[in-house]
Amino acid sequence: xxxxxxDEQLLNTxxxxxxxxxxxxxxxxxxxxxxxxxxxxxxxxxxxxxxxxYHRRPVLSPRLVTGTPDAWDESMTIFSEDxxxxxxxxxxxxxxxxxxxxxxxxxxxxxxxxxxxxxxPTETSPPLTGPLAYSPDGHSxxxxxxxxxxxxxxxxREVIKEIEWNNPxxxxxxxxxxxxxxxxxxxxxxxxAPKHSFKS
Amino acid sequence: xxxxxxxxxxxAHGVGYQHANRQxxxxxxxxxxxxxxxxxSEDFNKPPIFWLNGLAGTxxxxxxxxxxxxxxxxxxxxxxxxxxxxxxxxRNLHFIxxxxxxxxxxxxxxxxxxxxxxxQSNPDIIYESLCNQMGKLIVEPLGSxxxxxxxVIDALDECVDDEPQSAILSVMGRFVEKIPNVKFFITGRxxxxxxxxxxxxxxxxxxxxxxxxxxxxxxxxxxxxxFLKYELSKxxxxxxxxxxPSDQDINILCHRAAGLFVYAVxxxxxxxxxxxxxxxxxxxxxxFPENTSHEGKTQVQPNKTxxxxxxxxxxxxxxxxxxxxYSNFQSIVGAIVMVVNPLPPSAIAELxxxxxxxxxxxxxxxxxxxxxxxxxxxxxxPFHKSFPDFITDPSRCLxxxxxxxxxxxxxxxxxxxxxxxxxxxxxxxxxLPNYVLNSEVKDLxxxxxxxxxxxxxxxxRSWHNHLTTSQGPVTGIIxxxxxxxxxxxxxxxxxxxxxxxxxxxxVALEQLIIWLQEVCHVLPCSIC
Numbered sequence: 001x002x003x004x005x006x007d008e009q010l011l012n013t014x015x016x017x018x019x020x021x022x023x024x025x026x027x028x029x030x031x032x033x034x035x036x037x038x039x040x041x042x043x044x045x046x047x048x049x050x051x052x053x054y055h056r057r058p059v060l061s062p063r064l065v066t067g068t069p070d071a072w073d074e075s076m077t078i079f080s081e082d083x084x085x086x087x088x089x090x091x092x093x094x095x096x097x098x099x100x101x102x103x104x105x106x107x108x109x110x111x112x113x114x115x116x117x118x119x120x121p122t123e124t125s126p127p128l129t130g131p132l133a134y135s136p137d138g139h140s141x142x143x144x145x146x147x148x149x150x151x152x153x154x155x156x157r158e159v160i161k162e163i164e165w166n167n168p169x170x171x172x173x174x175x176x177x178x179x180x181x182x183x184x185x186x187x188x189x190x191x192x193a194p195k196h197s198f199k200s
Numbered sequence: 201x202x203x204x205x206x207x208x209x210x211x212a213h214g215v216g217y218q219h220a221n222r223q224x225x226x227x228x229x230x231x232x233x234x235x236x237x238x239x240x241s242e243d244f245n246k247p248p249i250f251w252l253n254g255l256a257g258t259x260x261x262x263x264x265x266x267x268x269x270x271x272x273x274x275x276x277x278x279x280x281x282x283x284x285x286x287x288x289x290x291r292n293l294h295f296i297x298x299x300x301x302x303x304x305x306x307x308x309x310x311x312x313x314x315x316x317x318x319x320q321s322n323p324d325i326i327y328e329s330l331c332n333q334m335g336k337l338i339v340e341p342l343g344s345x346x347x348x349x350x351x352v353i354d355a356l357d358e359c360v361d362d363e364p365q366s367a368i369l370s371v372m373g374r375f376v377e378k379i380p381n382v383k384f385f386i387t388g389r390x391x392x393x394x395x396x397x398x399x400x401x402x403x404x405x406x407x408x409x410x411x412x413x414x415x416x417x418x419x420x421x422x423x424x425x426x427f428l429k430y431e432l433s434k435x436x437x438x439x440x441x442x443x444x445p446s447d448q449d450i451n452i453l454c455h456r457a458a459g460l461f462v463y464a465v466x467x468x469x470x471x472x473x474x475x476x477x478x479x480x481x482x483x484x485x486x487x488f489p490e491n492t493s494h495e496g497k498t499q500v501q502p503n504k505t506x507x508x509x510x511x512x513x514x515x516x517x518x519x520x521x522x523x524x525x526y527s528n529f530q531s532i533v534g535a536i537v538m539v540v541n542p543l544p545p546s547a548i549a550e551l552x553x554x555x556x557x558x559x560x561x562x563x564x565x566x567x568x569x570x571x572x573x574x575x576x577x578x579x580x581x582p583f584h585k586s587f588p589d590f591i592t593d594p595s596r597c598l599x600x601x602x603x604x605x606x607x608x609x610x611x612x613x614x615x616x617x618x619x620x621x622x623x624x625x626x627x628x629x630x631x632l633p634n635y636v637l638n639s640e641v642k643d644l645x646x647x648x649x650x651x652x653x654x655x656x657x658x659x660x661r662s663w664h665n666h667l668t669t670s671q672g673p674v675t676g677i678i679x680x681x682x683x684x685x686x687x688x689x690x691x692x693x694x695x696x697x698x699x700x701x702x703x704x705x706x707v708a709l710e711q712l713i714i715w716l717q718e719v720c721h722v723l724p725c726s727i728c
Contacts, residue, residue, distance in 0.1 A: 011713065011717065013685045014712050014713050014716055017685060017689055028697050029702045030637055031635075031697065032630070032693075032694040032697040032698050033635060033636055034635070035693050037634065037635055049689070052687075052689075053689070056690075102329075129331065129332065130332065
């Protein structure tokens with residue numbers, strides 16, 4: 001066996017282990033025994049982890065297991081910069097993930113995490129604070145700043161509207177099915193009346 | 201329910217002024233700086249931030265401790281956070297605001313009533329940006345508190361910070377004027393990112409600065425002399441020594457300290473070595489050639505002064521020319537200096553595959569450089585950060601017998617962690633019943649303590665930290681990694697699951713993949 005093959009094998013095993021942990025994170029987090037009963041049982045049939053460990057699972061009474069996948073679910077993205085992100089939002093189509101940084105909103109490919117482009121605020125925009133929200137049609141994206149909601153047209157990559165709000169500062173952002181963005185105060189559970197709507 | 205959300209919120213532990221065994225200033229010393237701080241703290245028309253700027257070993261933390269104690273006695277201490285690079289949570293900037301908020305919530309009921317709903321709706325706020333943290337956890341709840349208060353943050357330079365200008369100071373600059381009833385007392389070395397942080401346009405006019413190493417040398421010398429007299433008279437009393445030490449001895453020691461309190465503290469600790477008369481030890485110290493001098497007003501030269509002391513202590517302690525002694529020294533002291541969180545000697549012994557007795561023997565011989573307990577099951581760490589600075593810098597620690605190469609040490613510790621995991625991990629180590637949730641196991645903590653040793657817990661949580669900072673040949677690590685991934689991986693996840701550290705598994709595997717991609721393609725074929 002040559003070195004290149006062995007290194008590739010170790011790397012592939014590590015990637016499979018990574019998939020196993022990220023896909024079954026919640027299960028592993030709440031129960032050590034369900035690592036075998038649920039996570040290992042439901043890991044994809046061709047996965048390395050299943051081949052290495054399936055024969056070691058505890059012997060239990062006969063069970064019927066259905067729905068074992070053929071491959072790892074790819075619709076999950078892990079950001080490596082552990083603390084550097086501000087906030088994220090997925091596009092409704094699942095094709096893009098938006099990441100808010102201090103100086104703009106980065107639109108990324110969720111599979112490769114490659115940067116596609118950055119939506120910049122205007123020079124007079126207040127500092128971005130997040131969170132972010134996509135419009136349901138995916139044409140617009142809004143981000144809270146310290147004093148206003150900033151809304152971009154994604155295709156044109158430019159700010160199309162800034163909406164100021166009255167105090168106190170909202171802590172989340174919602175978008176209605178007709179693409180009206182509105183700030184939301186979770187403490188008071190009270191919506192402010194939509195102040196802006198636009199056609200997609 | 202509200203207190204449950206608060207108390208279960210993620211925060212750093214043991215960071216308050218009342219934790220650890222920190223001593224305040226000896227009465228009658230540091231009067232100039234303490235008066236200046238008192239004057240600042242009592243006048244809320246003065247700038248809201250006070251930066252106590254001082255070089256290593258000048259006594260910043262001791263002044264911070266005294267300040268926190270006094271402010272607490274006055275009823276004005278809002279919260280305190282003593283950073284420490286020895287501890288994973290105490291060097292993490294993202295723990296500062298959640299921890300301060302936790303302390304303030306316990307002191308101010310209105311603050312608590314604002315904070316708790318936020319924590320209930322957003323338990324992951326610790327992972328948000330510092331800006332969000334300060335806005336949501338500190339500034340917003342403070343809107344409902346009328347009391348004036350002072351927040352103490354000690355040793356900000358000990359936190360890990362990748363920003364060119366201190367990230368936390370940048371955030372403070374944006375918010376501090378919105379909370380006029382709060383003042384911040386901050387200490388830190390004058391490192392570039394701290395200095396430039398305080399020079400930010402927003403922060404500079406809001407900050408009072410006191411430079412500890414610029415105090416008149418004669419005043420500092422008088423304080424150090426007082427400290428030495430007090431501590432050595434206690435030692436003399438214990439050993440029934442009359443007239444020891446002489447005033448001349450004190451003067452020489454004070455002169456050698458050259459303005460550094462840490463020098464005086466280390467000397468006192470060294471003289472207090474069990475089984476050896478302090479008279480003998482002092483004679484040896486005084487016979488050692490002097491290597492320090494005052495130079496002008498900023499006479500403090502921490503490196504020169506402390507390097508001389510540390511080199512001398514190490515040479516005095518390890519005078520045998522035995523390579524095994526030095527190899528063990530590098531492994532044991534290297535582990536203490538490089539571990540992610542302080543470990544007890546018993547765990548260090550297990551990690552290094554040594555006897556606990558041998559490790560304790562080595563550590564006891566250099567006790568003056570460590571915070572070491574007689575109980576081998578209590579954590580040990582360097583008593584001052586200047587010691588790790590010295591021993592890991594080849595330009596300062598000139599004797600290669602004592603120099604600890606961080607890259608090599610991390611490589612050794614990676615293999616130690618992998619060995620401990622590969623030897624100690626087993627499927628269902630805790631003998632848990634099938635299908636049970638961790639929360640349903642009543643005696644889970646007892647089971648963990650009984651079945652998972654401290655060293656094994658440490659290895660499971662920290663092996664990747666050492667891997668990513670290791671240097672040198674990797675051929676020794678690869679075979680351990682194969683065994684770990686192919687045979688022990690699920691047992692490792694079990695340990696992380698029951699100890700509440702699964703998030704660490706994601707980070708560890710991600711770093712492993714990056715490491716393998718970078719390192720493995722250049723491997724020689726020696727392990728085929």
